[in-house]
Amino acid sequence: MSSSRRISIANHHPKLRIKRREIERAITALDAQASRFLGGCPAGELSLVFMSDPALAQIHADFLDDSTETDVITFEGDPALSTAGEICVSADRAAHYADSHERDFSEELTLYLIHGWLHLAGYDDLEPAKKRRMRASEARAMKILSTEGIEPGFVLRK
Numbered sequence: 001m002s003s004s005r006r007i008s009i010a011n012h013h014p015k016l017r018i019k020r021r022e023i024e025r026a027i028t029a030l031d032a033q034a035s036r037f038l039g040g041c042p043a044g045e046l047s048l049v050f051m052s053d054p055a056l057a058q059i060h061a062d063f064l065d066d067s068t069e070t071d072v073i074t075f076e077g078d079p080a081l082s083t084a085g086e087i088c089v090s091a092d093r094a095a096h097y098a099d100s101h102e103r104d105f106s107e108e109l110t111l112y113l114i115h116g117w118l119h120l121a122g123y124d125d126l127e128p129a130k131k132r133r134m135r136a137s138e139a140r141a142m143k144i145l146s147t148e149g150i151e152p153g154f155v156l157r158k
Contacts (some may be wrong), residue, residue: 005031005084006045013050013091017155023048027152030117033144037137041120044077044084045068049114053092069093072112087115087116096157106154107142113152114141 001134007024034040051059053069061067063075071147072091077083118137125131145151 005043008045008047009050010048011050013052013156015157016050016091017157018050019153022150022152023025023113026113026145026152027117027144029139029148029150030114033096033141036123036140036144037118042077042079043082044082046084046120047078047086047118048116049086049088050091050109053090054115056088056090056093059088071097072116074116076120085120087113087120089116091154091156092135094154096112103117105156106151109154110145110152111142112136114123114138114145116142 007027009018009020009023011018022039027048030037030042051137056073059073064073067094069090073088075086076086077085089109089112094112095105097103098108108133111141115134115138118134118141118147122123122144123130123134123137124136
């Protein structure tokens with residue numbers, strides 16, 4: 001995947017502060033390592049949307065017929081329209097999980113972006129063996145970003 005990908009970022013969470021340039025750097029770093037991840041996320045524009053739990057739960061209900069809260073939803077793009085897909089993540093889920101598991105919020109939200117990117121690359125996590133493969137790939141991607149000193153630096157105001 002070329003580093004010239006167009007990345008559209010929408011922050012619909014009223015208390016989330018993002019650093020767009022750092023998010024773009026993270027996606028570009030993953031794209032540069034695409035060969036290590038089933039070829040990576042397809043070419044084309046990638047949309048990233050940061051949301052609250054209720055907003056993502058509504059999308060979950062509307063498109064997947066499941067009204068429960070979730071952390072990440074991905075939508076495949078259309079190569080004919082030069083779109084790679086869309087990754088929707090819940091900042092609230094990341095905050096809740098980070099708090100309850102003594103993890104860093106920014107790292108957890110970064111992991112959600114990686115998770116969505118991997119789904120678009122072709123990874124699945126519905127079966128145990130596939131889930132283990134995805135978890136290993138998430139860890140590899142997090143290590144890549146850490147080694148390159150890339151952290152999007154997400155902040156959720158109280």
